[in-house]
Amino acid sequence: xxxxxxxxxxxxxxxxxxxxxxxxxEDEAEFIINPYDEYAVEEAIQVRDTHGGEVTVxxxxxxxxxxQLRTALAMGADKAVxxxxxxxxxxxxxxxxxxxxxxxxxxxxxxxxxxxxxxxxGGSGQVGPRVADQxxxxxxxxxxxxxxxxxxxxxxxxxxxxSEVIKTSLPVLVTAQQGLNEPRYPSLPGIMKAKKKxxxxxxxxxxxxxxxxxxxxxxxxEVYLPPQKEAGKVLSGDxxxxxxxxxxxxxxxxxVI
Amino acid sequence: xxxxxxxxxxxxxxALRNVSFEAIGAAKIASDGGEVVCVLIGNNVKEFGQELxxxxxxxxxxxxxxxxxxxxxxxxxxxxxxxxxxxxxEGLIFGHTALGKDxxxxxxxxxxxxxxxxxxxxxxxxxxxxFTRPIYSGKAFEKKIITDGLVFATIRPNNIAxxxxxxxxxxxxxxxxxxxxDLRTIIQDVVRKASExxxxxxxxxxxxxxxGVKSEEGFEPLKKLADILGGAVGASRGACDxxxxxxxxxxxxxxxVVTPDLYIACGxxxxxxxxxxxxxxxxxxxxxxDPEANIFKVADYGIxxxxxxxxxxxxxxxxxxxxxx
Numbered sequence: 001x002x003x004x005x006x007x008x009x010x011x012x013x014x015x016x017x018x019x020x021x022x023x024x025x026e027d028e029a030e031f032i033i034n035p036y037d038e039y040a041v042e043e044a045i046q047v048r049d050t051h052g053g054e055v056t057v058x059x060x061x062x063x064x065x066x067x068q069l070r071t072a073l074a075m076g077a078d079k080a081v082x083x084x085x086x087x088x089x090x091x092x093x094x095x096x097x098x099x100x101x102x103x104x105x106x107x108x109x110x111x112x113x114x115x116x117x118x119x120x121x122g123g124s125g126q127v128g129p130r131v132a133d134q135x136x137x138x139x140x141x142x143x144x145x146x147x148x149x150x151x152x153x154x155x156x157x158x159x160x161x162x163s164e165v166i167k168t169s170l171p172v173l174v175t176a177q178q179g180l181n182e183p184r185y186p187s188l189p190g191i192m193k194a195k196k197k198x199x200x201x202x203x204x205x206x207x208x209x210x211x212x213x214x215x216x217x218x219x220x221x222e223v224y225l226p227p228q229k230e231a232g233k234v235l236s237g238d239x240x241x242x243x244x245x246x247x248x249x250x251x252x253x254x255x256v257i
Numbered sequence: 258x259x260x261x262x263x264x265x266x267x268x269x270x271x272a273l274r275n276v277s278f279e280a281i282g283a284a285k286i287a288s289d290g291g292e293v294v295c296v297l298i299g300n301n302v303k304e305f306g307q308e309l310x311x312x313x314x315x316x317x318x319x320x321x322x323x324x325x326x327x328x329x330x331x332x333x334x335x336x337x338x339x340x341x342x343x344x345x346x347e348g349l350i351f352g353h354t355a356l357g358k359d360x361x362x363x364x365x366x367x368x369x370x371x372x373x374x375x376x377x378x379x380x381x382x383x384x385x386x387x388f389t390r391p392i393y394s395g396k397a398f399e400k401k402i403i404t405d406g407l408v409f410a411t412i413r414p415n416n417i418a419x420x421x422x423x424x425x426x427x428x429x430x431x432x433x434x435x436x437x438x439d440l441r442t443i444i445q446d447v448v449r450k451a452s453e454x455x456x457x458x459x460x461x462x463x464x465x466x467x468x469g470v471k472s473e474e475g476f477e478p479l480k481k482l483a484d485i486l487g488g489a490v491g492a493s494r495g496a497c498d499x500x501x502x503x504x505x506x507x508x509x510x511x512x513x514v515v516t517p518d519l520y521i522a523c524g525x526x527x528x529x530x531x532x533x534x535x536x537x538x539x540x541x542x543x544x545x546x547d548p549e550a551n552i553f554k555v556a557d558y559g560i561x562x563x564x565x566x567x568x569x570x571x572x573x574x575x576x577x578x579x580x581x582x
Contacts, residue, residue: 126374166445223398223400224398235558
């Protein structure tokens, strides 16, 4: 089975966020594999171990994403591809990323493509379905279970808490939801092996793409932090008085009840 | 500049979801006086057409087919693209729901357009439509515009106000027939886990429980309070992991994002992942035994105390308030 994983290097949103020069300050931030993409890497490895084949992890980004790709290799992926857009794409959007990925994937004869259902930084969740559409293959988003039997695929999908059991066939693109699996930590031998695994670096030129082919269709004009919330009112006194006061405040001051 | 806008009406459990009306409200802003057409896709959904008109749609176009009984990306995109082809809108607004999230990127791909997902506000400014959306799990916001092609956005439920319902409003509800074929994903079964009653992601009031709820039974007082307030019950990941409730109730970075008018956190410590799912609620109340709990930092009002004492007392007080008002 020929398996591709779409991986994004993301800002660890557990970090404190500051803004400088109209952008999120990334200077001292921790970067990680987008947590939903970790589920995707794990699932790809499990599918390969059951059905045979090869797992290739691909990322669109800058040279810095090499670290996250090496981590995926250390987890057990076989190959990695970095599509380095540092010099070519400034302020790309989901259209740009999906176009690049689709262009890369179009002649790869992938049986299965797995991504995260959303990246925790940008939070749009568009890239997976956009790539599937450009490759003209079916997709299922936010999956919590994947079973493959010959060419037949059964997927369980999380739909706002309900579960749908969906039948489809290969080739297919799926996006991972929490609950799909427990991603493994890279082992020490895994980390050693990863250093020798192939990591190919491509640029737009290699995909026969021009900058204008992938020019964003949206533009961010401002980034800002939410206004600091004023310290809330912690009530005091007798508990029953506190409860009465709270109901009164919600009714008359906050006016939400 | 007047723009013709198309919105998607979404029917769930035999009723239109609120976000369908909010999408019309957003489309009105974006239309700048242009026509707002709402599309209804499904099987036997035409009856909902008039309600969309009452909420401000100028016209409703209905696509019905047995193959559209359940949502699939292939079926719904075929239906919608056929309507888009005829109507030639200059913009599209969907709800940022499971359906909207799944369908909108495919439509954007087919139209070769940009897409602004999960918008919480939009405003017309200097000829541009400016959308606001949360990024970095709600810890920051960005303002975005479309620079090329259609204006296309999905809106987060509960953030953009719908128009006032006007029962006297009338408009055309027409049906078009579209051939739906070659569905590549088939829904074999749907396992309902989400609780009956108020939809958590659209609820105006959410009562959420954390580890402090201690057991499945511990959710009972929260349910009673939710009933009195017409709200929904939610949970932190901790409560779900401990199997006090189903994961369908989980609020947080993984799980649902909610922005109700009132969020009451009961026995929730306020881990950052949980805050990502609720910190944009309009008013937050924290009830926790631990005065140092992180949740108090985002709360508008806090009571330091045992939720099993406080929550039933609150229920009683709200009952009194409801009787008097």
